Amino acid sequence: MQQNNNKNNKNPSISLHNTHVKLLAFDLLTLTPPSSPDQPFTRKSIPITRLEALGTITLRDQKPSKFLCFAVDDGTGCIPCILWLNHLTSPHMARRRSPQDLCLLADADARSAEVVKVGAVARVRGRVMAFKGSVQITVTDVVGERDPNVEILHWVDCVKSARNCYNLITFSSSS
Template identity: 45%
Template structure:
């Protein structure tokens, strides 16, 4: 296995690390850091902001002591064509899991976030 290839591995990153990520041209879901290709990350910190839109999403920031990492948990699984095509038999289960996670995201709570690294509305990590 190529040690520089960490695309399907959740790599532990600090906020400082997120700031050094560079998008890979023509590969919108792959980023580069110090020559390593990444697509997934994990971080731990305190929830310092929270913007909840029922049945749509919850945006929140995790502060790990080096800065804040913006996160989004999508809650529109049952109304999204993307999710219904991708995993039609599990949509309700996934929607319920997302709703359960969203209820745990409260200001001041320590949380661990694992997910895909991406940009949203032109803003990258």
């Protein structure tokens, strides 16, 4: 998190831009939708652009060489996720990345797709996006978890962060 010190403001604002915010599904699914496609979702007027979630994979639908849709259930709800697998065939990506970068991204995403199995516990990180008016995570990486305590620890982190940080932040648009 980045802290912006403003001498005129007694409560310094903390920016969560490009920070993987730990949220439970019930918080994520109640984010305020963006007013326009280029704006982020918000939580109590705080823009949320990236997220880290952890839970059990409950749904998996793959279109080979295109994308993998899946859902992560953390006990408070299901988080819809999409992992793009078309880096090597997408004209959009070809314009924005070098061929070497595209190969690295494609390999990393293929490894992430192997982790996504129904019933597996996984940690997912990615961008919070809108699709057909609903929130979803555009996944950047997936890591399988084997520790049986990891879900409880994630819950504690989410609750602690919400109580001590996310619920206290006063967002300043001047930063």
